[in-house]
């Protein structure tokens with residue numbers, strides 16, 4: 001399929017520092033695990049993803065980790081079709097941060113039903129687990145979001161994160177796929 005006939009989807013990946021956002025994306029795009037930690041400033045990755053028989057041209061935006069003082073603003077919402085909100089199963093505070101970030105996105109988008117996947121990372125470190133799986137699942141259910149646990153290290157459920165995100169986007173806008181907020185004319189588009 002020629003590139004220009006593929007459906008373009010932009011997905012933002014958010015969550016606390018060091019929860020494994022970049023590792024998840026790099027495992028998905030480049031099929032390897034990054035052991036070392038380099039804090040992200042901001043980066044966008046592109047990949048063609050086939051989901052449900054349709055090829056999507058996905059831009060995946062890796063953000064700098066958020067904390068309680070980070071302000072979510074237009075750059076986290078304009079031009080974005082769907083969200084991947086990441087916590088580490090070994091960090092309760094990162095799970096609490098996902099809830100805060102979710103509320104900020106809902107606030108900014110002016111609605112509670114946003115195309116979103118809640119992701120618990122680092123399942124290979126289950127002996128240090130601080131967030132039970134059912135708590136993650138329950139929060140996602142309340143938020144009408146999808147939920148999955150992954151390990152970028154062992155390449156478990158990595159592709160599923162992005163498939164679920166496309167499913168959440170398509171469920172709300174079948175075949176349409178307008179971003180949650182449209183860029184203003186002449187304004188910046190993403191991040």
Ligand SMILES: Nc1nc2c(ncn2[C@@H]2O[C@H](COP(=O)(O)OP(=O)(O)OP(=O)(O)O)[C@@H](O)[C@H]2O)c(=O)[nH]1
Nearest residue numbers: 018019020021022023035039040065122151152153
């Ligand atoms: N054991 C294990 N470690 C992981 C996993 N995913 C990421 N890590 C490690 O966690 C650390 C942080 O990972 P990053 O992917 O850089 O985290 P990040 O969320 O992008 O961090 P910021 O850029 O600061 O927001 C690195 O040392 C990774 O190797 C995983 O699935 N299992």
